[in-house]
Amino acid sequence: MTKERRTITLDWLTFSITDDMSIYLFIKDVLGLKVDNFEFLDGGIARSYRYSSLAKSDMIQIYYSTIEGIEAGFNKGLTLNLSGQGCRQFEMLQWYLNPDWSWYDLFKSLSLYTTKCTRMDLAQDCINSIYTPQYLLQKIYEKTFLYNGTIRRTNKVNAKTGDDDNFSIYIGAKPQQINIYDKKGERLSKGELYDVENWTRWELRLGQEKADMAFRELLEGRTVADLYTAILNAHYRFVRRTGDTNRSRRPNAKWWDNFLNTSEKVSLLVQKTKPTLEKKEAWIFNGGASKAELSLWLRDLMVYDKDKAQQMIYSRIIAQKDKMTDTDFISIAQSIIETDNYNNNYKYQTLTIHDLKTKLKMLN
Numbered sequence: 058m059t060k061e062r063r064t065i066t067l068d069w070l071t072f073s074i075t076d077d078m079s080i081y082l083f084i085k086d087v088l089g090l091k092v093d094n095f096e097f098l099d100g101g102i103a104r105s106y107r108y109s110s111l112a113k114s115d116m117i118q119i120y121y122s123t124i125e126g127i128e129a130g131f132n133k134g135l136t137l138n139l140s141g142q143g144c145r146q147f148e149m150l151q152w153y154l155n156p157d158w159s160w161y162d163l164f165k166s167l168s169l170y171t172t173k174c175t176r177m178d179l180a181q182d183c184i185n186s187i188y189t190p191q192y193l194l195q196k197i198y199e200k201t202f203l204y205n206g207t208i209r210r211t212n213k214v215n216a217k218t219g220d221d222d223n224f225s226i227y228i229g230a231k232p233q234q235i236n237i238y239d240k241k242g243e244r245l246s247k248g249e250l251y252d253v254e255n256w257t258r259w260e261l262r263l264g265q266e267k268a269d270m271a272f273r274e275l276l277e278g279r280t281v282a283d284l285y286t287a288i289l290n291a292h293y294r295f296v297r298r299t300g301d302t303n304r305s306r307r308p309n310a311k312w313w314d315n316f317l318n319t320s321e322k323v324s325l326l327v328q329k330t331k332p333t334l335e336k337k338e339a340w341i342f343n344g345g346a347s348k349a350e351l352s353l354w355l356r357d358l359m360v361y362d363k364d365k366a367q368q369m370i371y372s373r374i375i376a377q378k379d380k381m382t383d384t385d386f387i388s389i390a391q392s393i394i395e396t397d398n399y400n401n402n403y404k405y406q407t408l409t410i411h412d413l414k415t416k417l418k419m420l421n
Contacts, residue, residue, distance in 0.1 A: 074172050
């Protein structure tokens, strides 16, 4: 195989600055670009973000409000939106002005302001490598992937040739998702030819609070490549085929460690002030579901006796056992982990859906 090449970069970035700032000052001093390269328009897509105006330089878009717009009720501050092509254009403009520029320079400038990121895509391009969608799919089918969320495969069939090799794998869902797909095939379908054996993109898509948590890491000086691998290392694991039925005890697969090449972890677990357990318990204790279970227990207590009433509760639990979904198990797992961490036990950091299903089978 031809020599492997791998690069990691930003592939989408949307963030807002709430500080009262001139659009010209933002372009010149924060972004480090020339104001002359932008055209300034009223309305358009900026209205979708509740701003009155748009400043754009091809694919680089900034939504902002004029004084008149703010007086009319539009948002203060501004939002920068860089699509994948916008990120590449932004890089080219920066490198033209300063060959030593890196994304770190932008985040260093942004650290002085009040910001909030709502979308961030981090992408790794693997060229002439073993880390193809087919390779990943094989590892998933071998049951060496430890993950509690959803995994989807989608095919794109060429109606002229019948080929369906250009498929994508989606791991998870918004606001944190990985999309692994054949980038060479995507470009080929658009008529673009590249002299490489294969080109696979591993794209990590973050939104909402998770995007902002990752954004904070960059503001504090972490590099884009380091952030990308540390997030993958914290949230996803491929393990060896050792025969141990408890897969969480297995060591990492060597190929996965080589792929990540890091021991650092950045967890994007959003702390929800313990709603999974405490809010649900409070809801139940305060009469959730119209006090249905209490009503049934009181009925059975009066008609039968205490032991029979307890037995009827257990029977109703058994009846619900087969109705549990993976979503239910994920919610329960989060409850267990949050409660365990809150009590400083840290015994269930690698808890999986399989563990809970095995425990539930004990009910009979």
